[in-house]
Amino acid sequence: MPARYLDKLNDPVVRDLAWVIGAPGLVDAKHPAYLNRVVGDAWCSAQLHSCESWLTMLDNDPHQLHNYIATHPTRRLGHYFESLIKYWLTHLSDTQIIATNLQIQEPQRTLGEYDFLFKDASSIVHHWEVAVKFYLQQLPQSEQHAFIGPGTRDRLDIKLDRIFQHQLLLSLTPAGQHALPNGIRLDMTQAFVKGYLFYHSSSHIRPGITGISKNHLYGWWVRHKLDAIPKISGASRWIIPSRLRWLSPALLEKNAEVLTYFNLVSKLDAHFKVSTDSLLIFEMTQEINGTWLEQSRGFVVHQTWPIIDTPIKEKFQDNS
Numbered sequence: 001m002p003a004r005y006l007d008k009l010n011d012p013v014v015r016d017l018a019w020v021i022g023a024p025g026l027v028d029a030k031h032p033a034y035l036n037r038v039v040g041d042a043w044c045s046a047q048l049h050s051c052e053s054w055l056t057m058l059d060n061d062p063h064q065l066h067n068y069i070a071t072h073p074t075r076r077l078g079h080y081f082e083s084l085i086k087y088w089l090t091h092l093s094d095t096q097i098i099a100t101n102l103q104i105q106e107p108q109r110t111l112g113e114y115d116f117l118f119k120d121a122s123s124i125v126h127h128w129e130v131a132v133k134f135y136l137q138q139l140p141q142s143e144q145h146a147f148i149g150p151g152t153r154d155r156l157d158i159k160l161d162r163i164f165q166h167q168l169l170l171s172l173t174p175a176g177q178h179a180l181p182n183g184i185r186l187d188m189t190q191a192f193v194k195g196y197l198f199y200h201s202s203s204h205i206r207p208g209i210t211g212i213s214k215n216h217l218y219g220w221w222v223r224h225k226l227d228a229i230p231k232i233s234g235a236s237r238w239i240i241p242s243r244l245r246w247l248s249p250a251l252l253e254k255n256a257e258v259l260t261y262f263n264l265v266s267k268l269d270a271h272f273k274v275s276t277d278s279l280l281i282f283e284m285t286q287e288i289n290g291t292w293l294e295q296s297r298g299f300v301v302h303q304t305w306p307i308i309d310t311p312i313k314e315k316f317q318d319n320s
Contacts (some may be wrong), residue, residue, distance in 0.1 A: 005052060009057050009295070011062040012245065013069060015043040019248035020054050020084045022048030024215040026133065026193045027160065029246050031211045037168060039128065039192045041215060047092075054091065085116065085183050085192070091260040094121035104179040112170050116192075117184065124187045129167045133159060133195040133278075134246070136221045136299060138306045140200075142207035147197060150278035150299050152306045156197075160211065198299055201230050221297035223305060224272050230283075231261070232295045237284045240262040250282050256291030268300055 006022075007014045022044050029038035058065055064128060065087065072083045080098075089097055098117040103110055116128040135147035135156045144157035168189050170176040180186070198221040208217060220230055237258035241250060252258070257268065264281065271279060278301040284292040 005048070006248065009055060009059045010251065010252075011059050012066075012248070013065055013247040014055060014059045015251065016080075017058070017065065017084050017088060018048060018051075020081065020194070021051055021088055023194050023214055023219060023248075026195050026197070026216050027191060028211050030212045032213060034164060037164065037190055039190050040252060047112050051088075051092075075243065077243050077246055078132060081194075081247070082115070082130060083132055085128075089116070089118055090172070095119065096127070097311060098181060098184060098209070102179060104173070106175050111173065111175050112167055113177075114170070114179070115167075117173060117180075117186075122274060125184060126158060127168075127171060127186050127189040128192045129163050129190075130192040131159065131163065132247070133193065134198070134299075134308075135195070136198045136278075136301070137203070139168065140203075142209050144211060144264050147209075150301065156212075160193075163193065179299075196297070201227055201298070206284050209235070211237050219296065221278075222298065222300055223270055226303055229261075229264075229281075229300070230296065232300065233285055235285065236261070236295065237286075237292065239282050239284060240264075240279055241282060242269065249294040250284065250292070251294070252284065252290070252292040254286070256292055258284055258292055272302055276304065278302070278305065 006015060006018055009018055019184060024041045025038065025044070027034055027038045029035075029040040047171070068087050069080070069083060072079070074080055074083070086097065086100055089095055096119045098119060099114060100116055102117060104112050104116040114127055115130045117125065118128075119125050133154075133156070134150060136150055137146050138148050139146035141186070144160065145155060147156035148154065168191060171180070171186050194217075196219055197206075197215045198219045199210075201220045201222045208214065224230055237260060239252070239256075239258055241251060268279065271277075278299045279299060280299050282294045283296040283298075285295050287293055
């Protein structure tokens with residue numbers, strides 16, 4: 001993703017929107033199992049380039065975007081991600097959204113839903129299944145099953161299997177065909193999957209992972225008190241962002257509240273005395289103009305992580 005352009009944007013929600021459009025995906029679009037079924041990085045980069053003027057205008061006056069997000073309140077990152085996609089597609093030239101979150105029903109059960117159905121400027125009808133995910137490499141292996149969510153409730157291979165072996169095939173079922181609006185025939189069915197993979201701080205090599213893009217975004221993870229927190233600079237400061245600020249790299253004003261390393265450690269000690277929840281933290285450094293820019297990010301997990309109370313199954317709980 002062209003970071004130089006992203007860093008021209010100041011509003012955090014506009015930065016998130018630009019990240020949604022242009023960030024590299026998690027899935028390898030050229031992998032044989034996923035061929036032609038993934039929204040590729042080249043297309044996303046081209047879209048970001050074409051949206052630069054619009055995004056700059058929004059950054060100068062973001063109230064319309066803020067109002068839109070405010071009408072879709074959520075604490076879940078996945079829902080926020082979907083709202084940003086919908087806002088983008090709604091404002092994309094000559095693009096018509098046909099339906100979002102359209103349920104597919106059988107007489108006794110719900111099979112699933114179409115996340116996004118839309119028609120582009122060439123009258124091609126698209127079906128997108130979308131997801132934003134964060135996974136930690138819990139095992140020293142390069143297979144997808146080695147990566148689990150910070151809350152240990154989902155796993156990378158299970159999520160991708162569900163997308164590609166279930167969600168993207170719904171249109172082939174009688175119920176999926178019946179759910180489509182009258183006259184709509186799908187031309188392209190693809191996954192739009194973005195996020196980060198996190199590697200243990202002791203690992204200096206990111207292995208190639210079958211089906212995962214070599215350009216995927218990544219960070220580190222450490223166990224509280226058992227591992228040192230990586231630092232790019234002795235002058236670094238830290239923030240513990242809210243979940244809805246997990247997408248784009250953080251950019252803060254020079255007078256923003258940031259934590260010294262000592263204060264960060266104190267907050268982590270206090271947190272893990274009463275909770276086993278993993279925390280995502282950002283390392284920030286100060287630019288010449290005084291603003292604070294994210295340099296790295298990572299999860300700090302409890303010493304007992306990843307003890308899994310409930311076995312991860314195919315129908316896992318998705319807490320994005």
